[in-house]
Amino acid sequence: MDETKKTEQQESTHKIGIYLWIWGLLFVLSFFSYMVDWYNFQGMLRWSLILFFMFLKAGLIMAFFMHLFWERYALVNVLLWPMTAIVCFVALMVAEGQYTLFSRIFYFFVG
Amino acid sequence: MSDPKIDGFELKPGFKGMASDTGSDQTMFKGVHWGKAMMWIFLLSDTFVFSCFLISYMKGRASTPVDWPIPSEVFALHVGGVPVPLLLIAIMTFVLITSSGTMALAVKYGYEKNKKMCGWLVLATAIGGLTFVGMQVFEWSKLIHEGVRPWGNPFGAAQFGSFFFMITGFHGFHVSIGVIFLFIYAYKIFAGHYDGEGKRGWFTTMRSDYVEIEILGLYWHFVDLVWVFIFAFFYLW
Numbered sequence: 001m002d003e004t005k006k007t008e009q010q011e012s013t014h015k016i017g018i019y020l021w022i023w024g025l026l027f028v029l030s031f032f033s034y035m036v037d038w039y040n041f042q043g044m045l046r047w048s049l050i051l052f053f054m055f056l057k058a059g060l061i062m063a064f065f066m067h068l069f070w071e072r073y074a075l076v077n078v079l080l081w082p083m084t085a086i087v088c089f090v091a092l093m094v095a096e097g098q099y100t101l102f103s104r105i106f107y108f109f110v111g
Numbered sequence: 112m113s114d115p116k117i118d119g120f121e122l123k124p125g126f127k128g129m130a131s132d133t134g135s136d137q138t139m140f141k142g143v144h145w146g147k148a149m150m151w152i153f154l155l156s157d158t159f160v161f162s163c164f165l166i167s168y169m170k171g172r173a174s175t176p177v178d179w180p181i182p183s184e185v186f187a188l189h190v191g192g193v194p195v196p197l198l199l200i201a202i203m204t205f206v207l208i209t210s211s212g213t214m215a216l217a218v219k220y221g222y223e224k225n226k227k228m229c230g231w232l233v234l235a236t237a238i239g240g241l242t243f244v245g246m247q248v249f250e251w252s253k254l255i256h257e258g259v260r261p262w263g264n265p266f267g268a269a270q271f272g273s274f275f276f277m278i279t280g281f282h283g284f285h286v287s288i289g290v291i292f293l294f295i296y297a298y299k300i301f302a303g304h305y306d307g308e309g310k311r312g313w314f315t316t317m318r319s320d321y322v323e324i325e326i327l328g329l330y331w332h333f334v335d336l337v338w339v340f341i342f343a344f345f346y347l348w
Contacts, residue, residue, distance in 0.1 A: 013223050047348070061335060
């Protein structure tokens, strides 16, 4: 145990530059996503920009701050595949939400 | 961390490595401290909880025929009589990212056994988290003062309040718990629990190790990660 601990610790320290770069990038990306609201973009442009900056920020945090970039695939895949399944859940609920809205409008106003 | 050495077992890279790690009849996560693996499993389950909240918010918002309150007006802050959209939320976002950065550096200095830097950075992270919670309290009290309730609000669809208080409240609860633990670990670092062999814990016979700072860091980065999604879906959308 002690042996593996030592090798693990030596390899765990990365150059400080990586962290500072990611830190700076996160600031810039947050600033950009705030600008999306500031300039009041609408429609597909707004949604695609919001999602783009969101996934980029989330990816940077997970990959470098949470060290997933340096982990073995056994751990990375155990984490990322269940998270991918959430996307299916989102898609299902988008369809369900549209159907609920349709039936509400139909039965409230048309009868 | 990357490619650890394990006696009597050949570590292969990539997906082949994943297959042989998983089928090795040994521990599956090679070179990963058990505490770190358990924290990841906890964070995965927490991801599902937050996903359920955000998905129910999405469904609630998509299925109401009433107009949804416009976030950039509801969360605007008046500076000298001029409404600035999402000002407080933007500041909160930057504070949380700053504390995430200090945490990442604290983990790095912890592994380098730099006690002073690690301790101060963990303390800075805790203060950042405390600032965040303080601003969230301000935001909540402002909205409650304006008449936002879980069952209705003067701006639009009645569901807005319940989703807002549930999602940001659950996130704020995570931040608060994180802040408590950050203060505890700042104390542990300065008190020298990680010096030399490592002090035995209060509730365990295992020795303290700087890997605990990385585990704490995983939790803290996760709180920041969730905020990225809340910021995008609740405040910007």
